[in-house]
Amino acid sequence: MTTEPHIAGRAPVAVDVEAGKTYAWCACGNSKKQPFCDGSHGGTAFSPVVRKAEKSETVYFCMCKHSGNKPFCDGSHEKV
Ligand code: FES
Ligand code: FES
Numbered sequence: 779m780t781t782e783p784h785i786a787g788r789a790p791v792a793v794d795v796e797a798g799k800t801y802a803w804c805a806c807g808n809s810k811k812q813p814f815c816d817g818s819h820g821g822t823a824f825s826p827v828v829r830k831a832e833k834s835e836t837v838y839f840c841m842c843k844h845s846g847n848k849p850f851c852d853g854s855h856e857k858v
Pocket of ligand 1: 817827
């Protein structure tokens with residue numbers, strides 16, 4: 779079983795989230811609908827990080843999947 783996530787990208791992606799809407803961030807890196815989960819984590823040790831947006835704003839989702847503040851980018855992509 780894979781324990782390291784696939785690096786989907788080396789820079790975050792900006793998304794305008796809507797208050798009250800739920801977002802499922804892909805933790806495994808295999809989704810074809812990055813940065814969100816499309817179910818491709820099946821058979822891996824990963825499951826999506828689900829968060830409800832508290833307000834409408836622009837957030838930066840991690841694409842390298844190594845952030846220390848998942849699902850958001852914390853700059854860790856510089857080191858992976
Ligand atoms: Fe990656 Fe679901 S597809 S966590
Ligand atoms: Fe920046 Fe992953 S994209 S920490």
